[in-house]
Amino acid sequence: MTPGKWLGVLFLMPATLFVVVFFLSPVLLTAVFAFTSMSTATGVGEGGYLITPSTLHRLAERGMDRSTAESLGATTYLVNPETLSRARAAGVAAATLDELGQRHAGKSFDGRRGFERALKSLNNRPRSVRALKQAARHFETSVLNRTFGQREDLLAALAASGVRLSDEDRERLVDASYTGWTWTTDNLRRMFGTADTAQVLANTLIYVFVTLILFNTGFALVLAITTFYLPTTEAAVFRGIWFLPRITPPVLYVLLWKWFAWDTGFLSTVLGWFGVASRNWMLDTAFNAWVFVVLINGFVGASMGMIIFSSAIRAIPEPLFWASEVDGASRWQQVRRIILPQLRWPILFVTSYQTLSLLTSFEYILLATDGGPGSTTEVWSLAAYHTALNNYAGNLQYGYGAALALVLVIIGVVLSLLYLRIFNFDALVARPRIET
Amino acid sequence: MRILIENFTKRFGADTVIDAMNLEVADGEMLALLGPSGCGKSTTLFAVCGLHVVDDGRILFGDEDVTGWSPQRRNVGVVFQSYALYPHMNVFDNVAFPLQVKREPGPAIRRRVSEITAMLEIEHLLERLPAHLSGGQQQRVALARALIRRPGVLLLDEPLANLDARLRLDMRSEIRRLQRETGITAILVTHDQVEAMSMCDRIAIMDRGHVHQIASPADMYRNPVSTFVAGFLGNPPIAFLSGRVRGGRFWLDGSTAGIDLPGGCEALEDGREIRLGVRPEHVRPADSGPLSGKVSFVETHGRENLYDVTLNGGQVLRSIQPVRGDIAPGQTVHCRLDTDKLLVFDREGTRL
Numbered sequence: 001m002t003p004g005k006w007l008g009v010l011f012l013m014p015a016t017l018f019v020v021v022f023f024l025s026p027v028l029l030t031a032v033f034a035f036t037s038m039s040t041a042t043g044v045g046e047g048g049y050l051i052t053p054s055t056l057h058r059l060a061e062r063g064m065d066r067s068t069a070e071s072l073g074a075t076t077y078l079v080n081p082e083t084l085s086r087a088r089a090a091g092v093a094a095a096t097l098d099e100l101g102q103r104h105a106g107k108s109f110d111g112r113r114g115f116e117r118a119l120k121s122l123n124n125r126p127r128s129v130r131a132l133k134q135a136a137r138h139f140e141t142s143v144l145n146r147t148f149g150q151r152e153d154l155l156a157a158l159a160a161s162g163v164r165l166s167d168e169d170r171e172r173l174v175d176a177s178y179t180g181w182t183w184t185t186d187n188l189r190r191m192f193g194t195a196d197t198a199q200v201l202a203n204t205l206i207y208v209f210v211t212l213i214l215f216n217t218g219f220a221l222v223l224a225i226t227t228f229y230l231p232t233t234e235a236a237v238f239r240g241i242w243f244l245p246r247i248t249p250p251v252l253y254v255l256l257w258k259w260f261a262w263d264t265g266f267l268s269t270v271l272g273w274f275g276v277a278s279r280n281w282m283l284d285t286a287f288n289a290w291v292f293v294v295l296i297n298g299f300v301g302a303s304m305g306m307i308i309f310s311s312a313i314r315a316i317p318e319p320l321f322w323a324s325e326v327d328g329a330s331r332w333q334q335v336r337r338i339i340l341p342q343l344r345w346p347i348l349f350v351t352s353y354q355t356l357s358l359l360t361s362f363e364y365i366l367l368a369t370d371g372g373p374g375s376t377t378e379v380w381s382l383a384a385y386h387t388a389l390n391n392y393a394g395n396l397q398y399g400y401g402a403a404l405a406l407v408l409v410i411i412g413v414v415l416s417l418l419y420l421r422i423f424n425f426d427a428l429v430a431r432p433r434i435e436t
Numbered sequence: 437m438r439i440l441i442e443n444f445t446k447r448f449g450a451d452t453v454i455d456a457m458n459l460e461v462a463d464g465e466m467l468a469l470l471g472p473s474g475c476g477k478s479t480t481l482f483a484v485c486g487l488h489v490v491d492d493g494r495i496l497f498g499d500e501d502v503t504g505w506s507p508q509r510r511n512v513g514v515v516f517q518s519y520a521l522y523p524h525m526n527v528f529d530n531v532a533f534p535l536q537v538k539r540e541p542g543p544a545i546r547r548r549v550s551e552i553t554a555m556l557e558i559e560h561l562l563e564r565l566p567a568h569l570s571g572g573q574q575q576r577v578a579l580a581r582a583l584i585r586r587p588g589v590l591l592l593d594e595p596l597a598n599l600d601a602r603l604r605l606d607m608r609s610e611i612r613r614l615q616r617e618t619g620i621t622a623i624l625v626t627h628d629q630v631e632a633m634s635m636c637d638r639i640a641i642m643d644r645g646h647v648h649q650i651a652s653p654a655d656m657y658r659n660p661v662s663t664f665v666a667g668f669l670g671n672p673p674i675a676f677l678s679g680r681v682r683g684g685r686f687w688l689d690g691s692t693a694g695i696d697l698p699g700g701c702e703a704l705e706d707g708r709e710i711r712l713g714v715r716p717e718h719v720r721p722a723d724s725g726p727l728s729g730k731v732s733f734v735e736t737h738g739r740e741n742l743y744d745v746t747l748n749g750g751q752v753l754r755s756i757q758p759v760r761g762d763i764a765p766g767q768t769v770h771c772r773l774d775t776d777k778l779l780v781f782d783r784e785g786t787r788l
Contacts, residue, residue, distance in 0.1 A: 319520035325507040326485050326514045327534040327581065337533070341524040 027409055033402030034188075038181040040396045047180020048147045049154040055176050062176065064169050071163050072173070077115035077139040078160065079104040087138035095124040096135065108141075108161075115139060147179075187403035196375075196383075204380040207293060207365070208358045215298025216354040217347060220305025225335055227306075228313045242306060245299040254367035257296055258282065282369065286376035289369045293377050296364050301357075305350040312346040313339055345423075352419040356412055381408060437498045437588035437621050438463045439484065445492035446479050446645075453479055454645040456493065466615050466622040468632035470668065471642035477625045480642075481591050484623065485512045497588055510589075513582030513620075517594040519574045521566040521581075527553075528562040531580045538585075552580045555614070572603045579611070583618065590615065590622040596631060608635055629669050633657070641665050663785035666713045672742050674779075675754045677712040681705065686712055686780075690749025693726040696775045701788065704780075710788065713779035716742065719755035721763070722772040729753065731767050745769060 038044055051072060060069045084101050088094065099122050109115035119125055119132055126132040143161050148154040151174055158165065158173075165173065191197050223242055227235040245253055260266045261282035268278035282292045316339065324334050362382040365371065371378035371386065378386070388401020439461040446454040454476045461467045469477035482488040484495060486507035494503045502510055521530050528549060529536070535545045553559040556576040566574055575595065582590060595611065596604045612635050615622050626632050632639045633653035640650045641664075649661045660666035666674050679688045679695075681704040686695040695712065697704070704710070732752070733744035736759070743763065745753045753771060763769060780788045 317518065317520065319516045319518050320522060322482075322487050322507075323514065323516060323520035323522075323581075324533075324537075325487060326510070326512055327537060328508045328511075328585070329533070329537040330508065333537045337537070338522065344524075 030402045030405050030409060033399055034406040035183055035185060035403075036181045036399040037184045037186065038398040038402075039400075040394065042179065042181040044181070044398070047178055048149050049151060049174065049177040050145070050147045050179050051143050051154075051173070051177045052145060055173075059169075059172055059176050062172055064172055068163075068165065068169060072158075073142070073144050074110070074163075075112070075140050075142045075144075076161055077109040077112070077136065078141045079107050079139060080160075083139045083141070087135060090138055092135045092138065093124065093126065096122060096126060099124045112136065181399065184399070187400045190400065191403055191407070199375070200378055200380055200383045203376070203378055204359070206290065207297070207377070207379045208355060210290075211294050211297045211301060211358055212351060212354055214294065216301035216305050216358070217351050219298065219302045220350065221309055221343070221347070223302060223306040224309030224313055225339060227310060228339075229331065239306060239310065242299075243303045246303040250363055251367060253300070254296060254364055257292065257368060261292060283373050286373060289373060289377045292368060293365055296368055297358065297361075300364065301354055305354070308346050308350055309343060312343050316342050348422065352415070352422070356415060359412065360408060380404065384408065438496075439589060439621060439623070440496040441480070441484070441493070442496070443493035444480070444483060444490060444495065446476070446483060446488060447491050452645070457645070457647060459640055459647060459650070461621055461623060463621055464619045465638065466612070466624060466636045468624045468626055468636035468639045469642060470626055470629060470632040470639050472668075473627055474644075475642040476645040477627075477642050478593055481514075481593055481623060481625045484589070485514050485591050486510045511585060511587050512589045512591055513585065513587035514591045515575075515578045515582050515593065515595045517597050519566075519578040519598075521574055521577055523566055525565075526562065527558065527564050527566070527569070527577050530566065530577055531584055533581060534585045548584060549580075552584050555617075556580045571599050572607060575599065575607055576610075579614065583614070583620070586618075588621065590618075590620045592622065592624045594626055595624070596626070596628070604631075611635060630671065633669070641668060659787075660713075660779065661787050663711060663713065663781050666779055666781075670715055672716050672754055672756060674713050674715050675752060676781075677714060677747075677751050677753070679710065679712065681708045681710055686710065688727075688747065688749055688751065690751070691747060693728075693748070695727065695773060695778075697780060698776050698778045701780050704788070709783045711781045711783065711785070713781060714753060714773055715777065715779075716754040716756040718774040718777040719745075719753055720772045720774075721755070721757070722770040725770045725772055727753075727771045727773070728768060729771070731763055731765050731769055734763070734765055745771060 053073060056069045056073050059072075060066050079100060081101075084097050088097055096119075100119070103122070104118060107118075109118065116132060116136055119136060126135050141161055143154070143157050143163070146157065148157060154174065154177065155170070158170075223239070227238050230238060248256075258265070261280060262268065263278045263280045265281075267281050268276075272278050281288055283289055320338055321334065324338050329337065360381055362379055362385060365377055365379060365382055366385070369377045371382050375383075384401050384404035386401075387404060388396060388398050390396070439459075441457060441459040444454060444457045444459075445452065457476075457480065459467075459480075469480060471477050479488060483490050486502070486505055486509075490503050494501055496502065497510070522533065525533065531553060532545050532549050535548060549562075550559060553562065556579055558573060558576045558580065561569060561573060561577070566577065569577065578595075592611065596607055599607060608631060611624075624632065624636055636653065638650060638652050639656055641648045641656070643664055649656060649665050651659070656665065657669050660669065663676060667676070677686075677688055677695075679686050681687075681697075681701075682694075683706065684697065684702050684704070686697050687693070688695065727747065729745040729747035731743055732746040733742075735742040737756075739759065740756050741759050741763075743755045743757065745755060747753055755771065757763075782788055
């Protein structure tokens with residue numbers, strides 16, 4: 001390689017580093033997380049083994065014999081050095097324990113009654129019923145509600161408790177009782193299997209395409225063309241006004257909309273003068289919520305198209321307008337026959353660019369309706385956010401959220417490649433003029 | 437259709453670029469608006485086609501006052517300097533555009549397009565986009581588009597400026613042929629005196645918003661009203677000598693040479709400062725004479741040679757001669773002038 005090429009590589013280093021750190025690695029991690037069952041419950045570290053009543057319920061569902069499952073939950077009484085020393089430490093009379101150790105060492109009793117009977121039959125038995133019951137408690141053993149760090153601990157405890165399991169059942173138990181995350185493709189299966197996904201997908205399509213057609217492209221075109229025919233100063237003021245939503249901090253901007261729509265806000269107050277009952281216009285019905293979602297995003301999105309279309313119109317050589325005027329074309333014919341055909345590429349560019357940015361942006365919806373009412377305005381990216389990072393139930397499902405996000409990433413990459421193809425990106429990137 | 441411009445005034449902000457201009461173009465006439473860039477000739481053209489608002493005065497087509505009319509209503513055909521072809525439409529659509537926006541029926545449009553494109557010999561290019569046409573072809577398409585509505589007036593804004601020298605020659609005669617064939621009233625805006633002289637019936641020469649002279653090309657060449665007109669017409673350009681009148685003769689500044697004045701100048705009083713316009717073709721070499729100088733520059737034009745002669749006293753005379761090898765730079769020569777062809781101007785440049 002020539003020194004010049006090394007210099008090029010050097011120049012690219014910062015950008016490459018940023019891409020790797022802030023884009024590629026998050027995408028990669030998302031892809032990894034998408035195939036795990038990570039959630040608040042599992043944590044992101046290594047888990048332990050815990051059998052709870054609900055574990056037993058789950059085991060029975062997964063095909064374990066119901067009575068076997070129940071036996072796992074039963075309490076047994078064990079006499080071994082461990083339980084003896086535990087009782088001794090708790091202050092049970094030494095003579096009682098010594099005798100118990102001699103006569104029943106290594107034995108297990110299935111129920112409390114049996115063990116209490118054994119205690120009663122000792123020569124050095126506890127003197128009162130109360131002492132006897134208290135002493136018995138120290139020999140209770142159960143695998144239920146105990147956390148085992150390792151699989152072996154669980155199995156040992158299981159063996160000690162006297163429950164006999166087939167190999168298959170044992171594996172089932174180990175699986176079901178594991179509290180950490182595991183590798184899984186359940187996320188994808190769940191995503192494609194539930195009706196919620198279809199709803200969220202439909203919401204996303206409505207959100208993206210209605211906003212895009214009405215505002216980001218449509219209204220932007222209207223603004224660009226009308227301001228083109230206005231005198232310069234008025235046009236600048238007009239464009240400036242429509243640019244405001246873009247430069248207003250999103251939180252403030254949405255707050256203004258909320259004030260506008262609240263049950264004690266502007267809209268309700270004004271309509272109240274005409275006898276219309278006040279209500280929260282934004283969240284009143286699903287339709288209203290959609291109107292506001294589209295308006296809020298559209299007013300922000302229109303400005304970019306407006307700027308691009310305006311400059312594209314101004315790039316049309318002026319003689320073309322002169323020629324069309326003397327050729328007899330009306331304003332509308334000028335727009336339709338001269339301006340719009342020349343805006344073909346800008347329109348395509350804005351449409352494709354805004355499709356991507358609308359697909360991934362959810363901050364305005366989050367701030368305005370938070371997907372409500374119900375989940376009628378829950379779009380894909382917002383659903384991913386809710387699932388993985390912030391939801392009402394509190395169990396954050398990182399794995400499932402990552403799987404949702406991964407779908408967005410894949411759609412984004414595929415669309416980007418498609419757009420680059422449409423825009424003939426290779427032709428735009430000319431060969432360098434300077435020979436190296 | 438006759439075009440009458442009456443007291444036309446145009447202002448851009450505080451600048452008055454054209455002040456009370458008057459001009460009449462007769463029906464079927466082709467008139468050139470000639471002048472240096474910034475003289476207001478294009479502004480006038482734009483006012484005639486309606487793209488510029490007239491600040492004062494009137495514009496009449498025939499007997500109709502069109503001053504307040506929009507360009508759409510005026511039925512003028514315009515060829516712009518850049519041709520202004522619609523880049524996204526093929527030749528057919530470009531030419532048909534003025535009829536299409538009038539919503540004329542399709543068959544009528546097709547018939548008219550094939551008529552006009554046949555006339556301009558571009559009927560084989562109908563499917564092409566403007567980007568795939570040569571400069572001359574684009575020019576013809578622009579002309580076809582301007583003429584398709586059978587406009588009463590054809591306006592040409594520097595139509596040949598973007599063509600190469602050879603094509604310019606062809607299109608000059610082509611445009612003139614079309615104008616004659618259609619009998620359309622035309623205004624040609626140009627800064628090129630050769631174009632104006634070769635193509636038009638009359639020339640209106642403009643400078644800084646004023647029309648200096650309106651005349652036929654030959655008349656204007658022979659009888660310019662001012663040094664500006666005399667200097668603008670003619671290639672190689674006229675030379676001006678400054679000096680004084682004494683005894684009915686012209687005495688060159690800084691020299692003892694006296695030159696006879698043409699007829700009609702006998703009444704000029706002694707001591708008056710005047711300028712003498714001498715065209716290169718009216719300067720001949722002589723064996724002897726009062727007017728002598730050094731050849732300072734020789735330029736070969738092929739058939740003719742152009743000589744710059746620096747006279748005693750420092751003023752420069754230009755002479756054009758059939759090619760000859762006997763005069764070299766640095767040589768001292770004597771000159772004789774065609775007295776009756778000399779143009780006499782006062783110090784301010786007005787013809788006397």
